[in-house]
Amino acid sequence: MRLTLTCVALLAALSACSAIAPSASDEEIAAVAFRNDGPASVTLMTVINTSSGSGAHSALLIDGPQRVIFDPAGSFEYDPIPERNDVLFGITPRNEQIYKSSHASEKRYIQLQTIPLTEEQAAVAYQTAVNWGASPAAHCTTATSGVLKSIPGLQSIQSTWYPRKLAEQVSRIPGVREEIYSEGGTESVQEAVAALDEELRQQRWQQ
Template identity: 45%
Template sequence: MFRILIACLLAATVAGCAVSKRPQADQAEIVSRSYRDPGPSTLTLYTMINTRSGSGAHTSLMINGSERVIFDPAGSFQADIVPSRDDVLYGITPAVERAYRSSHARETHYARIQTIQVTPQQAEIALQLAKQTGPVAGSFCANSTARLLQQVPGFEQIDVTFFPINLSEQFAELPGVVTEEYRENDDADLQKGLAANNAALNQLDAASSQ
């Protein structure tokens, strides 16, 4: 167990899986930004992977139920137009989703994105579990996501793990999972990516409000 914790702490150091310091949005802001994708109910597992070592650096889960959110435990993503409460990001429009993956994908890391279609009931259970989890401690991103998933009917076989790659491999074994990789070759500094995508989202939001 000690080795597992050390490995996760090292992963957190390079990829931003640390204790969340996001502002807590009020309910009015969350409701005003709420978004529901018109497609089927889905769960999408993001695994941020080091391009050099192949080790997992961060885990998060996008849930498309009655609304679309990202459960980003101990994550680093913040944007002015994206309300957050604890480790749940709200208002995940297509533009926000692109900004999320783009912020994490850079010279040193890429995103493995695995999507599975679920029933509306499964998605709603996952959504409520994400909202109830509360803030997640640093380096517990894969652990908390695995614990959430195994409480969703049909995902009970997911074993709790501290390793993002292990969780990704388990998720890949589920019937119907579609996997893609997203890569960019921009600056290795995560904060620069976050700042650039925040500015782009602000610009898009301002244009849509005119």
């Protein structure tokens, strides 16, 4: 069921990876800083086209010193969520939901792959994302794979331009938790998710 938000008019729906270089102040970031009480982790968020199965965007939800979203070359904009370069700050559960709702539709769903991390690993992921700078247009997956491979223990991640290729690599990481987020509720979404599940099973069988 699609979440209804009064702020929906303020959200920029994802149309493509596009270069944005906002520069929130230290004061704005400090005012919304949020840290999750749960364990440290990083979640690869892959936006997938329902009809074609192709990847449309890659981003990372980082649960570390702060809870942030690394959204390289993304088009998401929402005033209460300050952004500096490619990092969105103040990612409470509500703001995470707003971000996901702005990307999911009858035409797109999100593959979520969560990798448990130590506090030290999460700190590296966070610092690398913060220091990455603004990514050029269409570089969302190369930047996302770059941050992932900077994490100690994940150096085997290969740089790629393709969101689905990166998701395939992450699916092979021991302990990764996978789920699908969809707001379409249509038969085509269900078929796409079933196809993705089968594809992931085949990948694991072949390892």
